[in-house]
Amino acid sequence: MNLDPFFKSKRIAIIGASRENGKIGNVILRQLLGKNFTLFAVNPSADEILGIKSYPSVLDVPGTIELAVIATPAQTVPAILDQLGKKKVHHAVIITAGFKETGNTKLERDLQDKLKSHKILAIGPNCLGVLDCHTGLDTLFLPSDRLKRPKPGHISFVSQSGATGSAILDLLAGEDFGFAKFISYGNAANVSESDLISYLDKDPYTKVIAIYLEGAQNGRAFLDASRTCKKPIVLIKGGTTSFGSSAAKSHTGSLAGSADVYLGAFKQAGIIYTQTTQELFDTIKIFDKLHVGCAGNRVQIITNGGGYGILAADAVFRAGLTLAPAGAALKSLKKHMPTAILSNPLDLLGDADDERYCLALDAAISDPNSDAIVCIALPQTPRLDQNLIKIIAAAYQKSSKPFVLVTTGSTAAKHFKTRAEAAGIPCYDYPENAVDALKRYIEFCRKH
Amino acid sequence: MNLDPFFKSKRIAIIGASRENGKIGNVILRQLLGKNFTLFAVNPSADEILGIKSYPSVLDVPGTIELAVIATPAQTVPAILDQLGKKKVHHAVIITAGFKETGNTKLERDLQDKLKSHKILAIGPNCLGVLDCHTGLDTLFLPSDRLKRPKPGHISFVSQSGATGSAILDLLAGEDFGFAKFISYGNAANVSESDLISYLDKDPYTKVIAIYLEGAQNGRAFLDASRTCKKPIVLIKGGTTSFGSSAAKSHTGSLAGSADVYLGAFKQAGIIYTQTTQELFDTIKIFDKLHVGCAGNRVQIITNGGGYGILAADAVFRAGLTLAPAGAALKSLKKHMPTAILSNPLDLLGDADDERYCLALDAAISDPNSDAIVCIALPQTPRLDQNLIKIIAAAYQKSSKPFVLVTTGSTAAKHFKTRAEAAGIPCYDYPENAVDALKRYIEFCRKH
Numbered sequence: 001m002n003l004d005p006f007f008k009s010k011r012i013a014i015i016g017a018s019r020e021n022g023k024i025g026n027v028i029l030r031q032l033l034g035k036n037f038t039l040f041a042v043n044p045s046a047d048e049i050l051g052i053k054s055y056p057s058v059l060d061v062p063g064t065i066e067l068a069v070i071a072t073p074a075q076t077v078p079a080i081l082d083q084l085g086k087k088k089v090h091h092a093v094i095i096t097a098g099f100k101e102t103g104n105t106k107l108e109r110d111l112q113d114k115l116k117s118h119k120i121l122a123i124g125p126n127c128l129g130v131l132d133c134h135t136g137l138d139t140l141f142l143p144s145d146r147l148k149r150p151k152p153g154h155i156s157f158v159s160q161s162g163a164t165g166s167a168i169l170d171l172l173a174g175e176d177f178g179f180a181k182f183i184s185y186g187n188a189a190n191v192s193e194s195d196l197i198s199y200l201d202k203d204p205y206t207k208v209i210a211i212y213l214e215g216a217q218n219g220r221a222f223l224d225a226s227r228t229c230k231k232p233i234v235l236i237k238g239g240t241t242s243f244g245s246s247a248a249k250s251h252t253g254s255l256a257g258s259a260d261v262y263l264g265a266f267k268q269a270g271i272i273y274t275q276t277t278q279e280l281f282d283t284i285k286i287f288d289k290l291h292v293g294c295a296g297n298r299v300q301i302i303t304n305g306g307g308y309g310i311l312a313a314d315a316v317f318r319a320g321l322t323l324a325p326a327g328a329a330l331k332s333l334k335k336h337m338p339t340a341i342l343s344n345p346l347d348l349l350g351d352a353d354d355e356r357y358c359l360a361l362d363a364a365i366s367d368p369n370s371d372a373i374v375c376i377a378l379p380q381t382p383r384l385d386q387n388l389i390k391i392i393a394a395a396y397q398k399s400s401k402p403f404v405l406v407t408t409g410s411t412a413a414k415h416f417k418t419r420a421e422a423a424g425i426p427c428y429d430y431p432e433n434a435v436d437a438l439k440r441y442i443e444f445c446r447k448h
Numbered sequence: 449m450n451l452d453p454f455f456k457s458k459r460i461a462i463i464g465a466s467r468e469n470g471k472i473g474n475v476i477l478r479q480l481l482g483k484n485f486t487l488f489a490v491n492p493s494a495d496e497i498l499g500i501k502s503y504p505s506v507l508d509v510p511g512t513i514e515l516a517v518i519a520t521p522a523q524t525v526p527a528i529l530d531q532l533g534k535k536k537v538h539h540a541v542i543i544t545a546g547f548k549e550t551g552n553t554k555l556e557r558d559l560q561d562k563l564k565s566h567k568i569l570a571i572g573p574n575c576l577g578v579l580d581c582h583t584g585l586d587t588l589f590l591p592s593d594r595l596k597r598p599k600p601g602h603i604s605f606v607s608q609s610g611a612t613g614s615a616i617l618d619l620l621a622g623e624d625f626g627f628a629k630f631i632s633y634g635n636a637a638n639v640s641e642s643d644l645i646s647y648l649d650k651d652p653y654t655k656v657i658a659i660y661l662e663g664a665q666n667g668r669a670f671l672d673a674s675r676t677c678k679k680p681i682v683l684i685k686g687g688t689t690s691f692g693s694s695a696a697k698s699h700t701g702s703l704a705g706s707a708d709v710y711l712g713a714f715k716q717a718g719i720i721y722t723q724t725t726q727e728l729f730d731t732i733k734i735f736d737k738l739h740v741g742c743a744g745n746r747v748q749i750i751t752n753g754g755g756y757g758i759l760a761a762d763a764v765f766r767a768g769l770t771l772a773p774a775g776a777a778l779k780s781l782k783k784h785m786p787t788a789i790l791s792n793p794l795d796l797l798g799d800a801d802d803e804r805y806c807l808a809l810d811a812a813i814s815d816p817n818s819d820a821i822v823c824i825a826l827p828q829t830p831r832l833d834q835n836l837i838k839i840i841a842a843a844y845q846k847s848s849k850p851f852v853l854v855t856t857g858s859t860a861a862k863h864f865k866t867r868a869e870a871a872g873i874p875c876y877d878y879p880e881n882a883v884d885a886l887k888r889y890i891e892f893c894r895k896h
Contacts, residue, residue, distance in 0.1 A: 163826050171877070307607075307609030310699060314691060408618070409619050429725075
């Protein structure tokens with residue numbers, strides 16, 4: 001199944017392009033303008049839209065069309081697919097809603113028949129379509145002042161729900177996450193989440209695959225695709241309880257199974273299941289940022305706040321990880337910081353300065369007793385300033401162990417966080433979130 | 449035990465006041481300047497500090513002193529307490545560290561003897577002391593560019609750990625939370641968390657009490673004070689696992705007990721226990737913002753994103769709450785929004801506008817079938833703009849049911865959130881966090 005044209009097409013027809021500001025067919029055309037695409041507007045009642053020549057139908061478009069984006073009323077879609085068939089267009093993003101999700105099962109069947117007979121692969125219907133942050137191909141009909149487009153990067157996000165997908169995409173873009181691809185695939189007429197996973201597994205830009213799912217089109221195919229996938233798949237599923245699953249039935253028509261069965265199957269397929277949206281967010285972050293393997297589950301905590309170190313240690317216990325035993329590497333710090341608590345957590349105390357962090361990080365990085373590092377830096381204390389992030393970033397670069405940073409607060413902490421994440425370090429507001437994300441990372445490394 | 453002078457004193461001596469920028473005794477004096485206090489610097493080697501007359505000892509200070517703040521080396525503290533006794537000063541905040549927490553048990557005992565014989569109540573030693581956001585009394589030695597002071601409000605936070613307390617205080621201040629009092633009480637020489645809880649229970653400014661605790665000075669007293677307290681006490685405890693508790697032993701000398709025993713005792717005492725810092729934050733917010741009671745546990749979800757509604761429904765199930773059955777109030781919306789899913793979650797769909805929210809909220813508020821409302825508003829969708837918050841805020845004002853808002857995203861969502869919280873609405877990024885906080889609120893209401 002060749003999905004490349006959904007992301008890499010150059011010659012794109014927008015069927016239902018509109019002159020009216022704010023209309024779906026207007027927003028989509030606008031988002032594609034000024035990039036490196038050859039665009040064709042298709043709208044029988046216009047000669048030109050936003051400076052792009054408009055044609056009565058795709059059959060009037062000169063030359064080939066690699067991808068059609070359809071944003072016309074549902075009833076018109078089957079006839080448009082006939083025209084696409086005639087024009088030999090084999091890829092379509094069908095934004096249009098009003099098919100099986102509103103009870104129009106006959107229209108959905110018609111659509112599927114047409115797709116099959118014309119050999120058209122479709123994303124949708126009833127979706128936002130695709131965003132490729134590297135090629136700029138963007139069919140999301142929400143303008144960028146509502147839905148911020150992320151910078152190019154390595155997260156790909158596949159969402160069965162358009163609104164959930166766009167809310168999380170907007171949030172992550174605002175937090176400066178980089179994306180490879182975003183796909184809202186709606187009713188999945190003939191391209192499913194399984195097809196998308198297999199495609200993203202081979203996509204050189206994608207490092208981590210995130211999914212919002214209510215129910216797979218084909219459970220076995222989904223699990224097979226996930227099991228085969230070499231990249232981390234982080235999944236949140238709507239409808240894992242009886243309350244959620246009856247709501248999912250009205251939303252995407254997904255049928256519920258027993259949560260225990262799902263969760264067991266997800267685990268067997270190597271899927272990283274997150275129960276909450278916060279966990280999804282925290283987990284995507286660590287897989288996006290870190291590039292190192294992990295040999296074991298012995299965590300070294302470094303802190304300048306005793307309480308935060310303790311909360312982190314509690315989280316390590318609950319996560320089923322363990323604290324690295326304090327050995328020679330830590331003991332050797334004694335001469336440099338006689339008052340510090342050279343244990344695990346390694347407590348550099350409230351008067352810790354850059355030098356203590358530098359020495360402690362070096363010791364932890366080279367310590368054969370530990371496999372991963374949780375570094376806590378609370379910027380309220382008197383001797384720390386923004387320079388510390390340079391030291392932490394240098395240590396992070398040297399570290400061949402997973403490394404996460406925890407910092408909490410207002411202005412200074414937000415600066416810490418922004419600068420640390422720009423340096424590639426996964427950074428968390430709270431120790432428990434950092435440890436939970438680390439746990440998932442370590443588990444994935446153990447299996448791969 | 450009269451703790452008023454720690455918060456309401458007008459005549460304050462800063463013992464160890466310093467001319468040197470950044471020094472503890474300098475920061476404290478600076479934070480108290482220009483407010484409505486009569487300040488006395490005490491430092492034998494200065495005549496004047498920051499424009500305030502300096503005295504060789506408290507005995508040289510003319511007139512009464514209501515509160516002494518001590519920031520001199522540990523060894524000097526017992527003699528200073530003798531002077532305070534002579535001067536009839538009965539309240540002291542002892543910032544100074546270097547007592548039992550560093551193994552100096554003898555010095556700690558000396559200190560306690562002096563406090564007893566001179567009838568001095570002390571907060572500390574080894575602490576940040578107090579911040580009263582209503583009177584401006586502030587002994588926190590971290591300057592405001594490091595530790596933002598919150599605006600006056602109704603949260604009081606008692607922290608055994610200075611660094612943890614200040615990190616969370618700074619974070620909450622940055623999020624525009626309002627505080628009544630913040631108390632970092634360190635070694636609790638003779639004012640313990642139990643005394644502070646009893647005091648805050650009667651404090652007219654305090655609506656919710658948050659606590660970071662490693663180990664109570666006296667477990668029974670703590671549970672008794674908590675049980676008696678009529679206000680919500682939200683607690684996070686460091687050292688609830690074996691890893692954390694051995695770290696807590698080095699940090700505050702707190703001894704571990706079995707987590708099960710604690711948690712059971714907390715529950716019996718009516719304490720709202722939060723396992724993570726995120727939960728603490730989410731829980732403080734709902735108790736700070738909401739002012740209504742709650743008659744039951746039937747939650748109505750309103751959403752413009754199907755997937756988010758489902759995730760909220762899953763969270764309602766997991767929280768042990770229930771979904772309100774859809775009755776006449778919801779069905780009556782049919783004529784106004786024929787396509788909406790008039791169920792629970794009530795899905796206003798991606799093309800929801802202000803009017804749909806207005807009608808849906810009115811229906812939910814008056815619906816006898818529901819006890820609480822989770823309103824989800826995803827601002828990525830085309831028909832919503834910032835005006836929606838006016839509608840939601842008006843509904844919130846009318847609602848006699850607990851009401852939380854969920855919104856996710858970048859610019860538009862952050863505006864939603866800022867404006868909604870300014871209107872008093874507890875607002876969350878994710879549905880699960882909102883439902884979890886609501887659960888704790890409903891549980892508290894049920895018991896009170």
